[in-house]
Amino acid sequence: MTDTSTRAGFVALIGEPNAGKSTLLNRMVGAKVSIVTHKVQTTRARIRGVCMEGAAQIVFVDTPGLFRPRRRLDRAMVAAAWGGAADADIIVLLVEAHRGLTDGAQAIIDNLRDKIPQTTRVALAINKIDKVKAETLLALTEKLNTAFPFAKTFMISAERGYGVDDLREWLAAELPQGPWFYPEDQIADLPMRMIAAEMTREKLTLRLHEELPYQLTVETEKWEDRPDGSTRIDQVVYVARDGHKGIVLGAKGETIKAIGQQARAEIATFLDRPVHLFLTVKVRPNWMEETERYSEMGLDFKDGD
Secondary structure (H helix, E strand, O other): OOHHHOEEEEEEEEEOOOOOHHHHHHHHHOOOOOOOOOOOOOOOOOEEEEEEEOOEEEEEEEOOOOOOOOOHHHHHHHHHHHHHHHHOOEEEEEEEOOOOOOHHHHHHHHHHHHHOOOOOEEEEEEEOHHHOOHHHHHHHHHHHHHHOOOOEEEEOEOOOOEOHHHHHHHHHHHOOEOOOOOOOOOOEOOOHHHHHHHHHHHHHHHHHOOOOOOOEEEEEEEEEEOOOOOEEEEEEEEEOOHHHHHHHHOHHHHHHHHHHHHHHHHHHHHHOOOEEEEEEEEEOOOHHHOHHHHHHOOOOHHHHO
16 A cells, blocks of 8 residues: 555544543554553553454554542653654544533543643544433533634544444544555554553453552563463562552462452464463562653653652
8 A cells, every 4th residue: 555545644632531531542553552450540551442344444542530639659640641642643632422521521621721832633522322211412522612612523432333433433544654664564663561461450450440540560571482482471460568469369379369260361363373371479668669660651750869
């Protein structure tokens, strides 16, 4: 294909935590590349999913949810979110239909005026439309479009897939003409080691969200593709305190065993090959203050200052 017949560009998905950005990304890309949990603020790395739509390549920047930052990690995540949005060709703001124009959504809209170039097109995606009545949707659409001049509004359910095709087709048509950034069969620009670590962290978060919402991280230490077609993966779960280690391990190691089985199954499905997953839990008191942890997550340590 020549450059004039192809389109490619970056689309930033922004919104409050739990607005459905990761679910939408996974639905668009057709594979699970972004961590999805019911715990807010679980997307740390600036994961990009690559979606092909006709002759267009849409590269999604799944930014961390925008919220009021308190800790260094929070501040770095919010800075990354706005940085990703400012660099994008198109921005899609996700708002939950049943929550409406919250204070958080209003704050994001206010920031769109200050932090985003005026030439950047911003679309509105009202998500979870199956949770409200039609008249509520229409009123919310009018209210949001009065608050900001959105280029287009979409009614979607990222979880069920309603309206997602229309959004994807519109994005593809709006992207600038040019060559593709990635090979056609590539779905994410994160290395497999990090995707595998994210999948394990998702299982940990789902299982332990009451006790340890954010106090852990996962790193893939070793990755060995074996001659028999299987892959051995060694990962370390880092926690901040000794007490946390016991929570992750569980009685007689049952918790970490169950999490390992779930993560192994999902990684094996993703890689389409047998996987041998080995998890170790280590205490690292200051991991949330280590610069290398931030660069691994695609964040800038200085943005937390």
